[in-house]
Amino acid sequence: MTPGADLPAAGASGGISRRSLLTGSALAVAGLAAAAAVIGPDSTADATSNRALTFRGPHQAGIATPAQDRLVFASFDVSTGDRTSLRGLLATWTKAAEQLTRGLPIGSPMGGYLPPADTGEAAGLGPANLTITVGFGASLFDHRFGLSSRRPAALEDLPSFPGDAIDPTRSGGDLCIQACSDDPQVAFHAVHNLSRLALGTAALRWIQSGFGRTSSTTADQQTPRNLLGFKDGTNNLLADDVGAFDRHVWVGDETDQPWMRGGTYLVARRIRTHLEPWAATPLSGQEDAIGRFKSSGAPLSGTREHDRVDLEALTSAGVMVIPQGAHVRAAAATSNGGAKILRRGYSFADGVDPATGELDAGLFFICFQKDPATQFSKIQANLSLNDALRSYLTHTSSSLFACPPGVTSGGTWGESLFANH
Amino acid sequence: MTPGADLPAAGASGGISRRSLLTGSALAVAGLAAAAAVIGPDSTADATSNRALTFRGPHQAGIATPAQDRLVFASFDVSTGDRTSLRGLLATWTKAAEQLTRGLPIGSPMGGYLPPADTGEAAGLGPANLTITVGFGASLFDHRFGLSSRRPAALEDLPSFPGDAIDPTRSGGDLCIQACSDDPQVAFHAVHNLSRLALGTAALRWIQSGFGRTSSTTADQQTPRNLLGFKDGTNNLLADDVGAFDRHVWVGDETDQPWMRGGTYLVARRIRTHLEPWAATPLSGQEDAIGRFKSSGAPLSGTREHDRVDLEALTSAGVMVIPQGAHVRAAAATSNGGAKILRRGYSFADGVDPATGELDAGLFFICFQKDPATQFSKIQANLSLNDALRSYLTHTSSSLFACPPGVTSGGTWGESLFANH
Numbered sequence: 001m002t003p004g005a006d007l008p009a010a011g012a013s014g015g016i017s018r019r020s021l022l023t024g025s026a027l028a029v030a031g032l033a034a035a036a037a038v039i040g041p042d043s044t045a046d047a048t049s050n051r052a053l054t055f056r057g058p059h060q061a062g063i064a065t066p067a068q069d070r071l072v073f074a075s076f077d078v079s080t081g082d083r084t085s086l087r088g089l090l091a092t093w094t095k096a097a098e099q100l101t102r103g104l105p106i107g108s109p110m111g112g113y114l115p116p117a118d119t120g121e122a123a124g125l126g127p128a129n130l131t132i133t134v135g136f137g138a139s140l141f142d143h144r145f146g147l148s149s150r151r152p153a154a155l156e157d158l159p160s161f162p163g164d165a166i167d168p169t170r171s172g173g174d175l176c177i178q179a180c181s182d183d184p185q186v187a188f189h190a191v192h193n194l195s196r197l198a199l200g201t202a203a204l205r206w207i208q209s210g211f212g213r214t215s216s217t218t219a220d221q222q223t224p225r226n227l228l229g230f231k232d233g234t235n236n237l238l239a240d241d242v243g244a245f246d247r248h249v250w251v252g253d254e255t256d257q258p259w260m261r262g263g264t265y266l267v268a269r270r271i272r273t274h275l276e277p278w279a280a281t282p283l284s285g286q287e288d289a290i291g292r293f294k295s296s297g298a299p300l301s302g303t304r305e306h307d308r309v310d311l312e313a314l315t316s317a318g319v320m321v322i323p324q325g326a327h328v329r330a331a332a333a334t335s336n337g338g339a340k341i342l343r344r345g346y347s348f349a350d351g352v353d354p355a356t357g358e359l360d361a362g363l364f365f366i367c368f369q370k371d372p373a374t375q376f377s378k379i380q381a382n383l384s385l386n387d388a389l390r391s392y393l394t395h396t397s398s399s400l401f402a403c404p405p406g407v408t409s410g411g412t413w414g415e416s417l418f419a420n421h
Numbered sequence: 422m423t424p425g426a427d428l429p430a431a432g433a434s435g436g437i438s439r440r441s442l443l444t445g446s447a448l449a450v451a452g453l454a455a456a457a458a459v460i461g462p463d464s465t466a467d468a469t470s471n472r473a474l475t476f477r478g479p480h481q482a483g484i485a486t487p488a489q490d491r492l493v494f495a496s497f498d499v500s501t502g503d504r505t506s507l508r509g510l511l512a513t514w515t516k517a518a519e520q521l522t523r524g525l526p527i528g529s530p531m532g533g534y535l536p537p538a539d540t541g542e543a544a545g546l547g548p549a550n551l552t553i554t555v556g557f558g559a560s561l562f563d564h565r566f567g568l569s570s571r572r573p574a575a576l577e578d579l580p581s582f583p584g585d586a587i588d589p590t591r592s593g594g595d596l597c598i599q600a601c602s603d604d605p606q607v608a609f610h611a612v613h614n615l616s617r618l619a620l621g622t623a624a625l626r627w628i629q630s631g632f633g634r635t636s637s638t639t640a641d642q643q644t645p646r647n648l649l650g651f652k653d654g655t656n657n658l659l660a661d662d663v664g665a666f667d668r669h670v671w672v673g674d675e676t677d678q679p680w681m682r683g684g685t686y687l688v689a690r691r692i693r694t695h696l697e698p699w700a701a702t703p704l705s706g707q708e709d710a711i712g713r714f715k716s717s718g719a720p721l722s723g724t725r726e727h728d729r730v731d732l733e734a735l736t737s738a739g740v741m742v743i744p745q746g747a748h749v750r751a752a753a754a755t756s757n758g759g760a761k762i763l764r765r766g767y768s769f770a771d772g773v774d775p776a777t778g779e780l781d782a783g784l785f786f787i788c789f790q791k792d793p794a795t796q797f798s799k800i801q802a803n804l805s806l807n808d809a810l811r812s813y814l815t816h817t818s819s820s821l822f823a824c825p826p827g828v829t830s831g832g833t834w835g836e837s838l839f840a841n842h
Binding site: 070072113114115116118119120121122123124169170184185188192195196199203204205206207208209211212222225226227228229230275276279280281282283284286294295347349350351352354357358359361 | 491493534535536537539540541542543544545590591605606609613616617620624625626627628629630632633643646647648649650651696697700701702703704705707715716768770771772773775778779780782
């Protein structure tokens, strides 16, 4: 059945001309120029947490931004070999993302005879702290777009780690969009509309939704609990610590590709958590595996959540207070040559694993760093061998994207990549 | 690798005795008796919308309750043929569900040497308006539990409808749990812990998560938008209208099975929405297909959302204002012999359809009624032939459950089913 073929020929809002049924993509781009926000926020918006965040600046939003509650992460493959189309898509996405960040539709409804520019499901929901972050996969720098000389050395495929069970169909991609918001419908709407704008230029490869942030990224955020039931992210890098971000997150002058200055590298790993054996583990075993107390989140060497993690502490019997295999020990900077990362992951629950009848749930781990090889990969190599948690976890996807710097006034995503080139 | 086999032998909170690693199920039940809420709400709870709803009453919670924002719906197959175990599970679930509804863990952490009774990921989140609703599938009334004489005539498998593409692995089941909350982690936690309590008695069959309610169920709720971008549920039955609920939702004296009095029947249909052709449809075509204006939600025969839907109205040219195929016409009670249902569905987004690269998203439709054959099935038979929306939709799952009446003081779910029997 042809979609729409059975639509009535006339109605109160006018008849339908099939000739005017242009592609959504072309119309939506046109709609951006129209700029008018015909469907805007209404009184259902929650004023307390429904702010519009800043889209433009030296760094992209959604990285140092206080972690929002919900995630929709999408990967795309570019379906044209046309460099101009790729640049056009990035320009179109930039304008749309800025509108969406403001809580506005990406274009006007365009009158009765044309498809609406915006799909409309976020009308009335407000900006809900939406951020949209773009990233470039290594494959974007192959022969297709003349970008091979611009590929950063750091954008090297992540190595395989012991225990990995990576599904390539939910890994990688030419482009990624990370949409974070305090309202899942707002995050979905962003990916929905960006994917529609990409029709003919880039196609969705995979999507992962997340429903609970698993890290704090500013000092005033409460530390959330992951699906293991533990507070997660207590010792995360905090955006309040500008120096730490310059040392560990933002690409600086050390890069071989100046267009990446101010950018960062995003690692995404879908980590299936085997909740059933975890739940059958004694509390003391869970706490020893993490290195923290479950209720308070305090390190086993302390009594309050933010007490220092003392990896040297010994019991009166001379036994390590934080056991050898504890996650906090294996993940600690001091165990990994000083390596630190900005964690910004989300819990996921994707139903039941048909093969086992167990919950297909866990952590969609996202981290940002200036050099994946000496930060994420160094830490993960250690965790894959020495983390007591490892037998409860299976990494089922793995992706690395280069996030370009922020968008300047009047500029577009990736402007530095294409500049003078 | 044996889960937990590499856990350290000793730590600050004590060593691990493998002998004490009992099954989670037995411990959790024991934990219920302990009753103490060691991990309780903390200051992260949002006081404005974080209430504990009432669990016990003449009807189950989660039906007339104002629709919460998030859903986790789980189906289980009972894995034992033992009637006593089934009754035991329902009793255990009842106690746990009452604790969870209060925002409390299902049992104490039980000291350091035993697995925690509660998995812990909802600690600090508060009750978040959680409701937990149980239902019985037709298969529960087969030979296994001696319940065949108690099967209501109304609990007959739904018929096939034109265009159905039902996946049996995400349909049906012996038992269902509908967990609704304003916090997705609270809803997940409820299903997670109830499934853990079922270990050895019932196994997860399928789970569906939903992130945005698609109906109002009380007059003071704003009408939300579905993924088509339209306000959905404007003319829903409202819990404020007690007479309407008695006429259309709650099973009364007409039932052949007195144990169902005060209960209702739950229909769940996973309706994949083909968002790409929908988005390419002109606004007027979308509005004619629905029978309402997209921005305001007003019927095409009116100007405000709650204006009466006038199916007889004609334009000055003598054409029907609300077209023949409009969804509001095909779904209207007057088009279906007076049949009405209580809609209580949620939007879903399950990533990318690998077969097409399109969004696997849509509506997890849930409705409640006293007689599925003359309510849901009658309406759906009409929609499947006469609804202009039908070419944008594919029904990919179909389930029917009998929801028993509410839990009396001191009683358990299904008490009337087993009484005098």
